[in-house]
Amino acid sequence: MNSEVNPLVNFVPFILVFVIFYFFLIRPQQKRQKELAATLKNLKKGDRVITSGGLIGTVQNVHQDYLVLKLGDNDQTKVEVLKSAVTGLRNT
Secondary structure: OOOOOOHHHHHHHHHHHHHHHHHHHHHHHHHHHHHHHHHHHOOOOOOEEEEOOOOEEEEEEEOOOEEEEEOOOOOOOEEEEEHHHEEEEOOO
16 A cells, blocks of 8 residues: 655645635735725715824825825814825825
């Protein structure tokens, strides 16, 4: 009798772990990145956004790579923020 095991059988657990990581970690992250990219592309004046620094503001102007945000109730408080710093829209 031949008691040797096929070498490919040894890789089955590694393949299963990779598949599990892909469907539970990698794929959802890619989906969130696509949704954020679509959100950033469709930003318009009046949208309320949250930045990675924790600022919440209303979009006043949209430029190619940055936004002008109004912070608070004072119309004088405006900040320029890179689009890459926006983490999402704020639901009011």
